[in-house]
Amino acid sequence: MKIKTYVINMKESVVRRNALLSEVTKYPCMDVEIVEAVNGRRMSSEDVKKNFDVLKFTYRYRRTPKRGEIGCVHSHRECYKRLLASDEEFALVLEDDVVFFYPERVDSLIKEMAGKMKSAQPHIISFTTHAIYYTKSVHLVDNFSFYRLWDAYGACAYLINKKAAERLLKASRPSIVADDFTHMKRIGILAEGIYPTFISGGSSIDKPSEIQDDCTDYVRLSDLPFRYQLKHCWTRFYCELLLSAKILSFRNYFKDRN
Numbered sequence: 001m002k003i004k005t006y007v008i009n010m011k012e013s014v015v016r017r018n019a020l021l022s023e024v025t026k027y028p029c030m031d032v033e034i035v036e037a038v039n040g041r042r043m044s045s046e047d048v049k050k051n052f053d054v055l056k057f058t059y060r061y062r063r064t065p066k067r068g069e070i071g072c073v074h075s076h077r078e079c080y081k082r083l084l085a086s087d088e089e090f091a092l093v094l095e096d097d098v099v100f101f102y103p104e105r106v107d108s109l110i111k112e113m114a115g116k117m118k119s120a121q122p123h124i125i126s127f128t129t130h131a132i133y134y135t136k137s138v139h140l141v142d143n144f145s146f147y148r149l150w151d152a153y154g155a156c157a158y159l160i161n162k163k164a165a166e167r168l169l170k171a172s173r174p175s176i177v178a179d180d181f182t183h184m185k186r187i188g189i190l191a192e193g194i195y196p197t198f199i200s201g202g203s204s205i206d207k208p209s210e211i212q213d214d215c216t217d218y219v220r221l222s223d224l225p226f227r228y229q230l231k232h233c234w235t236r237f238y239c240e241l242l243l244s245a246k247i248l249s250f251r252n253y254f255k256d257r258n
Contacts, residue, residue, distance in 0.1 A: 001111050003159075004088045004213055005030040006079040007095040010037045016037045016096045023100070027107045029114075030092065035078050037096075040071025041214065056175035059228045060183075066214045069177050076155060076178045080165035090117045090161040097142035097202030100154050103143075109198065112141055114159060122164035122189040125182070128200055129239045130193040132239065138192060149191040150239065150248055155179040175247040181233075195251065 009017045034088040130152035139146035181191045242248040
Protein backbone atom coordinates (compact mmCIF):
# COMPACT_ATOMS: atom_id res chain seq x y z
CA MET A 1 0.00 0.00 0.00
CA LYS A 2 1.27 3.45 -0.98
CA ILE A 3 0.03 6.37 1.12
CA LYS A 4 0.16 9.89 -0.26
CA THR A 5 2.40 11.74 2.20
CA TYR A 6 2.51 15.52 2.29
CA VAL A 7 5.71 16.87 3.87
CA ILE A 8 5.46 20.51 4.96
CA ASN A 9 8.79 22.28 4.53
CA MET A 10 10.05 25.85 4.24
CA LYS A 11 11.53 26.40 0.79
CA GLU A 12 14.80 27.67 2.27
CA SER A 13 15.07 24.79 4.77
CA VAL A 14 17.13 22.57 2.50
CA VAL A 15 18.92 20.74 5.31
CA ARG A 16 15.67 19.74 7.01
CA ARG A 17 14.10 18.73 3.72
CA ASN A 18 17.03 16.53 2.73
CA ALA A 19 17.27 14.97 6.18
CA LEU A 20 13.59 14.03 6.24
CA LEU A 21 13.60 12.78 2.65
CA SER A 22 16.55 10.57 3.55
CA GLU A 23 14.60 9.24 6.53
CA VAL A 24 11.28 8.57 4.79
CA THR A 25 12.93 6.57 2.00
CA LYS A 26 13.18 3.83 4.63
CA TYR A 27 9.39 3.53 4.64
CA PRO A 28 8.02 2.06 1.38
CA CYS A 29 4.44 2.99 2.27
CA MET A 30 5.10 6.72 1.87
CA ASP A 31 4.49 8.37 -1.49
CA VAL A 32 6.08 11.72 -0.64
CA GLU A 33 5.10 15.12 -1.99
CA ILE A 34 6.75 18.29 -0.66
CA VAL A 35 4.37 21.10 0.30
CA GLU A 36 6.04 24.50 0.59
CA ALA A 37 5.27 25.92 4.03
CA VAL A 38 3.70 29.35 4.35
CA ASN A 39 6.01 31.67 6.28
CA GLY A 40 3.64 33.69 8.43
CA ARG A 41 6.36 36.16 9.38
CA ARG A 42 6.59 37.26 5.78
CA MET A 43 2.87 37.89 5.41
CA SER A 44 1.90 41.54 5.27
CA SER A 45 -0.72 42.89 7.65
CA GLU A 46 -3.10 43.10 4.70
CA ASP A 47 -2.45 39.43 3.79
CA VAL A 48 -3.12 38.39 7.38
CA LYS A 49 -6.34 40.39 7.51
CA LYS A 50 -7.51 38.93 4.21
CA ASN A 51 -6.63 35.31 4.96
CA PHE A 52 -6.99 34.89 8.73
CA ASP A 53 -9.66 35.85 11.25
CA VAL A 54 -7.47 37.36 13.97
CA LEU A 55 -10.36 38.62 16.10
CA LYS A 56 -12.15 35.27 16.18
CA PHE A 57 -8.85 33.55 17.01
CA THR A 58 -8.31 35.99 19.89
CA TYR A 59 -11.80 35.32 21.25
CA ARG A 60 -11.33 31.57 20.80
CA TYR A 61 -7.97 31.25 22.59
CA ARG A 62 -7.88 34.42 24.72
CA ARG A 63 -4.67 35.54 23.03
CA THR A 64 -3.49 36.96 19.75
CA PRO A 65 -2.15 34.55 17.10
CA LYS A 66 1.54 34.14 16.44
CA ARG A 67 2.60 34.78 12.86
CA GLY A 68 4.09 31.30 12.84
CA GLU A 69 0.74 29.80 13.80
CA ILE A 70 -0.96 31.64 10.96
CA GLY A 71 1.59 30.29 8.49
CA CYS A 72 1.35 26.83 10.02
CA VAL A 73 -2.42 26.51 9.65
CA HIS A 74 -2.27 27.74 6.05
CA SER A 75 0.47 25.18 5.31
CA HIS A 76 -1.77 22.40 6.57
CA ARG A 77 -4.71 23.79 4.61
CA GLU A 78 -2.63 23.54 1.44
CA CYS A 79 -2.22 19.81 2.18
CA TYR A 80 -6.00 19.49 2.54
CA LYS A 81 -6.56 21.27 -0.77
CA ARG A 82 -4.15 18.91 -2.52
CA LEU A 83 -5.87 15.90 -0.98
CA LEU A 84 -9.26 17.10 -2.23
CA ALA A 85 -7.84 17.67 -5.71
CA SER A 86 -6.35 14.15 -5.81
CA ASP A 87 -7.80 10.69 -6.34
CA GLU A 88 -6.74 9.65 -2.83
CA GLU A 89 -9.28 9.03 -0.07
CA PHE A 90 -6.84 9.97 2.68
CA ALA A 91 -3.26 11.16 3.18
CA LEU A 92 -0.49 11.32 5.75
CA VAL A 93 0.67 14.82 6.72
CA LEU A 94 4.17 15.29 8.16
CA GLU A 95 6.03 18.40 9.27
CA ASP A 96 9.70 18.46 8.34
CA ASP A 97 11.04 18.27 11.91
CA VAL A 98 9.40 14.97 12.84
CA VAL A 99 11.25 12.40 14.88
CA PHE A 100 10.22 8.74 14.56
CA PHE A 101 10.50 7.08 17.98
CA TYR A 102 9.95 3.55 16.66
CA PRO A 103 11.44 3.59 13.13
CA GLU A 104 11.25 -0.17 12.80
CA ARG A 105 7.47 0.00 13.27
CA VAL A 106 6.62 3.03 11.13
CA ASP A 107 5.79 1.29 7.87
CA SER A 108 3.65 -1.49 9.32
CA LEU A 109 1.76 0.59 11.87
CA ILE A 110 0.91 3.47 9.54
CA LYS A 111 -0.31 1.01 6.90
CA GLU A 112 -2.45 -0.79 9.46
CA MET A 113 -4.00 2.45 10.70
CA ALA A 114 -4.57 3.63 7.13
CA GLY A 115 -6.70 0.52 6.75
CA LYS A 116 -8.84 1.72 9.66
CA MET A 117 -9.53 5.16 8.17
CA LYS A 118 -13.26 5.71 7.81
CA SER A 119 -14.62 6.83 4.45
CA ALA A 120 -18.15 7.89 5.46
CA GLN A 121 -17.13 10.10 8.40
CA PRO A 122 -14.58 12.94 8.80
CA HIS A 123 -11.62 11.20 10.42
CA ILE A 124 -8.13 12.09 11.67
CA ILE A 125 -5.62 9.77 13.34
CA SER A 126 -2.74 11.50 15.15
CA PHE A 127 0.60 9.79 15.81
CA THR A 128 1.90 12.41 18.22
CA THR A 129 1.20 13.49 21.81
CA HIS A 130 -2.30 13.90 23.22
CA ALA A 131 -3.30 15.61 26.45
CA ILE A 132 -6.95 14.80 27.22
CA TYR A 133 -8.59 11.68 25.82
CA TYR A 134 -11.61 9.42 26.21
CA THR A 135 -10.56 6.55 28.46
CA LYS A 136 -11.90 3.69 26.36
CA SER A 137 -9.41 2.64 23.68
CA VAL A 138 -10.78 2.20 20.17
CA HIS A 139 -7.89 0.33 18.53
CA LEU A 140 -5.04 -1.82 19.79
CA VAL A 141 -2.09 -2.46 17.47
CA ASP A 142 0.61 -4.52 19.17
CA ASN A 143 1.74 -2.35 22.12
CA PHE A 144 0.08 0.82 20.87
CA SER A 145 -3.39 1.95 21.88
CA PHE A 146 -5.57 4.50 20.09
CA TYR A 147 -8.08 6.73 21.86
CA ARG A 148 -10.64 9.34 20.86
CA LEU A 149 -9.14 12.75 21.53
CA TRP A 150 -10.42 15.76 23.39
CA ASP A 151 -7.17 17.72 23.14
CA ALA A 152 -3.66 17.08 21.82
CA TYR A 153 -0.29 18.72 21.20
CA GLY A 154 1.08 19.30 17.72
CA ALA A 155 0.06 18.50 14.17
CA CYS A 156 3.37 17.06 13.05
CA ALA A 157 2.10 13.64 11.95
CA TYR A 158 -1.44 12.47 11.22
CA LEU A 159 -3.66 10.68 8.74
CA ILE A 160 -6.62 12.66 7.42
CA ASN A 161 -9.43 11.68 5.08
CA LYS A 162 -11.17 13.82 2.47
CA LYS A 163 -14.27 14.45 4.55
CA ALA A 164 -12.18 15.86 7.40
CA ALA A 165 -10.21 18.00 4.94
CA GLU A 166 -13.47 19.36 3.53
CA ARG A 167 -14.73 20.16 7.02
CA LEU A 168 -11.53 22.03 7.96
CA LEU A 169 -11.56 24.02 4.72
CA LYS A 170 -15.17 25.08 5.14
CA ALA A 171 -14.10 28.36 6.76
CA SER A 172 -12.58 30.58 4.08
CA ARG A 173 -10.62 32.49 6.75
CA PRO A 174 -9.31 30.12 9.42
CA SER A 175 -9.28 31.18 13.06
CA ILE A 176 -7.67 28.15 14.72
CA VAL A 177 -4.27 26.62 15.38
CA ALA A 178 -3.46 23.58 13.24
CA ASP A 179 -3.65 21.19 16.20
CA ASP A 180 -6.97 22.28 17.72
CA PHE A 181 -8.44 18.81 18.14
CA THR A 182 -11.14 20.14 20.45
CA HIS A 183 -12.39 22.31 17.59
CA MET A 184 -12.15 19.36 15.20
CA LYS A 185 -14.33 17.30 17.52
CA ARG A 186 -16.77 20.19 17.82
CA ILE A 187 -17.27 20.39 14.03
CA GLY A 188 -17.90 16.65 13.71
CA ILE A 189 -14.46 15.21 12.98
CA LEU A 190 -13.60 11.90 14.63
CA ALA A 191 -10.12 12.54 16.06
CA GLU A 192 -8.11 9.61 17.40
CA GLY A 193 -4.58 9.47 18.77
CA ILE A 194 -1.89 6.98 19.67
CA TYR A 195 -0.23 6.08 22.98
CA PRO A 196 2.65 5.89 23.62
CA THR A 197 3.77 8.76 21.38
CA PHE A 198 4.88 7.33 18.05
CA ILE A 199 6.13 10.44 16.24
CA SER A 200 7.03 13.83 17.69
CA GLY A 201 7.77 17.30 16.37
CA GLY A 202 11.24 18.67 16.94
CA SER A 203 9.99 21.58 19.07
CA SER A 204 8.56 19.03 21.53
CA ILE A 205 12.02 17.60 22.17
CA ASP A 206 13.94 20.88 22.33
CA LYS A 207 14.88 21.16 18.67
CA PRO A 208 14.46 24.75 17.44
CA SER A 209 11.23 25.51 15.60
CA GLU A 210 11.33 27.57 12.42
CA ILE A 211 7.72 28.74 12.46
CA GLN A 212 6.52 28.97 16.06
CA ASP A 213 9.09 31.19 17.82
CA ASP A 214 7.28 34.53 18.14
CA CYS A 215 5.24 36.42 20.70
CA THR A 216 1.57 36.69 21.63
CA ASP A 217 -0.60 38.96 23.78
CA TYR A 218 -3.07 37.44 26.24
CA VAL A 219 -6.63 38.61 26.85
CA ARG A 220 -8.55 38.49 30.14
CA LEU A 221 -11.72 36.44 30.13
CA SER A 222 -13.69 39.46 31.32
CA ASP A 223 -12.60 41.41 28.23
CA LEU A 224 -14.24 38.94 25.85
CA PRO A 225 -17.80 39.30 24.49
CA PHE A 226 -20.26 37.61 26.84
CA ARG A 227 -21.02 34.66 24.55
CA TYR A 228 -17.32 33.82 24.36
CA GLN A 229 -16.99 34.12 28.14
CA LEU A 230 -19.88 31.68 28.44
CA LYS A 231 -18.35 29.33 25.87
CA HIS A 232 -14.97 29.25 27.66
CA CYS A 233 -16.57 28.63 31.05
CA TRP A 234 -18.90 25.92 29.73
CA THR A 235 -16.11 24.10 27.87
CA ARG A 236 -13.91 24.09 30.96
CA PHE A 237 -16.77 22.99 33.23
CA TYR A 238 -17.85 20.21 30.87
CA CYS A 239 -14.27 18.94 30.47
CA GLU A 240 -13.73 18.89 34.24
CA LEU A 241 -17.06 17.10 34.69
CA LEU A 242 -16.04 14.37 32.24
CA LEU A 243 -12.62 14.11 33.89
CA SER A 244 -14.19 13.68 37.33
CA ALA A 245 -16.53 11.02 35.92
CA LYS A 246 -13.48 9.27 34.41
CA ILE A 247 -14.99 9.48 30.94
CA LEU A 248 -11.97 11.59 30.06
CA SER A 249 -8.44 11.29 31.38
CA PHE A 250 -5.35 13.52 31.31
CA ARG A 251 -2.06 12.18 30.00
CA ASN A 252 0.89 13.30 32.18
CA TYR A 253 3.89 12.63 29.95
CA PHE A 254 6.41 14.02 32.41
CA LYS A 255 5.24 11.52 35.03
CA ASP A 256 5.22 8.72 32.43
CA ARG A 257 8.87 9.39 31.59
CA ASN A 258 10.05 8.93 35.18
